[in-house]
Amino acid sequence: MQPFTYDKEASYFDLMVPTTDTTKYAFIMETLLAIERPLFFTGNSGVGKSVVIANLLSQLKEKGGLLPININMSAQTTSLKTQFGIQEKLEKKKRGLFGAPPGKKIAIFIDDINMP
Secondary structure, three states, X not given: OOOOOOOOXXXXXXXXXXXXXHHHHHHHHHHHHHOOOOOOXXXXXXXXXXXXXXXXXXXXXXXXXXXXXXXXXXXXOOHHHHHHHHHOOOEEEEOOEEEOOOOOEEEEEEEOOOOO
């Protein structure tokens, strides 16, 4: 586990204190992303699933090669809104064919998938 160093300049909401659980979940997620496998985190509300995922995707984006797409669902989310939310972040390759920019991979993070 990485040691935590407090940064006085960092925003409270940007702080991530590593625990054994967050370290385990981040390792599993990074391993599955590396071998291009889907991942579904479940758990009780408020345990930090979204924070762990967002933090790791942010770190991987900074390293390069990964383009995260974040979708937050709500009771008003429709399938069309979801489709456009994903497509607008992708590059159009051909008519009706979308994909990641050259040299990048896509990771789509859907938060609160049970809301709609």
